[in-house]
Amino acid sequence: MDILSLVGLLLALVALVGGSILKGAGLGSLWSSAAFVIVIVGTIAAIFVHTPPTVFKRALRIVGWILKPPAANREALMARILEWSNIARRQGLLGLEQQVAEQTDPFLKKGLQMLVDGVEPEQIRHMLEIDLDSQEHQDLAAAKVFEGMGIYAPTLGIIGAVFGLIAVMKNLADPSKLGHGIAAAFTATIYGIASANLFFLPMASKLKSVIARRTGEREMIIEGLIAIAQGENPRNIESKLAGFLH
Known part of the structure; x- marks a missing residue:
């Protein structure tokens, strides 16, 4: 959490x-029910038009990362890679075959399987980087859904305020309604600016930071697996991966 x-x-x-x-x-x-309809429902409508269905579905799947991001422990990940390195030095790459079935991360499992299968290091790098770039692109597109909502909401808040002022202008002959009408008009502005700056934009930024962290972890995995494939000394691998801990 x-x-x-x-x-x-x-x-x-x-x-x-x-x-x-x-x-x-x-x-x-x-x-204000009118402000809610104009700003919140209007923002959702705008983002529906703005976003492809697959991207919107992905946004709904990762929104939980704001409160509960994917578990990450780079120290434990480095220790696991070093353990694999030691196994590979003692038993060869085929000695890692048992480790493949134990992996729950599809990315890590795919990389380790290619390592066991004896795929060339550069080919492993190429294939994993394609997966990494694709996943990062999808996740960033999903995060931008909330960024887009943060852009649309303030504008719709202004539209709601204008509608409210139009209603006020129609009741100029009745001064008793002016104060309430003006207050209701500005409620829409509050909805738009507050939802954007307190919720939508911060949510997008948090998701981007989580995605950047996950990308760094996967880059660490790639470097570790390539080093094992190239038969590097575990101490050298540890020194190389240490830079990802900061």
Whole structure:
């Protein structure tokens, strides 16, 4: 569980609710069905048009990474690669065959299988880098779904405010409705700017950071497997992989 993200999301809600109360606007000012329809539903509609179905489905699958990113322990990963290196030196590459079935990460399993099959090191690198680039591209496209929502929401908030002011202008003859109408108009602006800057854009940035971390781990795997395939000394492999720990 990413405690920092959870605290951030909770503080975002506290900032909105607490700010509204402290400013004297009250909780009622934060709710407007018209603003919700224009800004939130409108943002979802815009992102549906903006995004291919496969990318949107991927975005829904990885949104959980914001609170619970994929488990990562580079020290443990390096220790595992060094263990494989020692096995390969003692028993040859075929000695790693038993290790293949124990892997749950498809990327790691594929690389280790190619290693056992005696695929040339450069061919292993080429094939794994293709997989890595493809996965990274898909994940970044999914993260940009939330970035796009952060771009559309403020604009739709302005549209909602304009609609509200139009309604106010139609009731100029009744001063008792002006204050309430203007307040309702600005609620849409709050929805747009707050949802973008407190939720959508931070979510996109967090997902990008998780994706970058996963890419670094996979680059570490590639370098480790290539070093084993080339028969490098475990100490040299450890020195090479140590740079990925920082």
